Amino acid sequence: MLRTVNRVLLALAGLVLLVLGGSVLAVGLGAPPPSWWMHDGRHDVLLDAGDRTRWRDAGWFWPVVIGALALLVLLTLWWLAAQLRRRRLAEVLVETGDGEGALLRGRALENAMAGEAETRDGVERARVVLTGRRGRPRARADLALQPHAAPADALHRFSAETLAHARDSAGLASLPATVRLRGVKHRARRVS
Structure with a gap:
């Protein structure tokens, strides 16, 4: 939206x-x-001569106008830079051993990591986003845990298995990750 x-x-x-x-x-x-x-x-x-001299007695007017316009230009440039910056990594450079390498789609690796994380016990949903550079990607993962899941176990399995598989399959030396764990709300059933 x-x-x-x-x-x-x-x-x-x-x-x-x-x-x-x-x-x-x-x-x-x-x-x-x-x-x-x-x-x-x-x-x-x-601005004709009348408009320019109209505010001559107010020494603050023109510095304020120029400062406001400069601030507007800076904010516009900041917004433009934010629009041009890519938030997701489009492709990952895979080391093939021949000195050239190959490119792997970032979405494919994200989907593979999320799919593998969702097969683990206690993880209901997973979402993975790759950021950084294509030669040195970083992962951000959101894991929605089921009520019975132990957060420490889910985090350990994600780091030791899912992240390690992704790193090894892409031929990366390292794949740093930030993992956010959250619980899934379930409605309790009324027992009568």
Whole structure:
């Protein structure tokens, strides 16, 4: 849901900026501006002398305007960098011994690890996400434990078996992992 809202807002912001920028460019190149346009023509300026000197007595006004615009630019750049950063690892570099290596899909390894973890006693659901670099991946696992499961045992089995199998099958020297354990809520049955 959040990803969809983010994409819609990004598309709307891009469309508004494209229309405004294209309009300013067209008027600047000599196209006649519409009657509702904020400028009269190609040689009109954004802030005329009256607008610039209007706030001359308030020494705080222009530094605040410039600071607010700079903050807006920095926040926009931060948001853009967050959009471009990949959260999941698309592929893992598998060492084949011939010096070239092969690429394994990250989702395939994630699904294999989650599937193996779910076969263990006491684990109801598992979700694994790979992050990091393709030559040095990291795993984040969420294990939903059944009520009878011992968390220490589930964590040990995941580390010693599931994680070790994934590391060995991909030919990785190490596969660090962060594991989050949580219990599954079950409704109690009423006994009459």
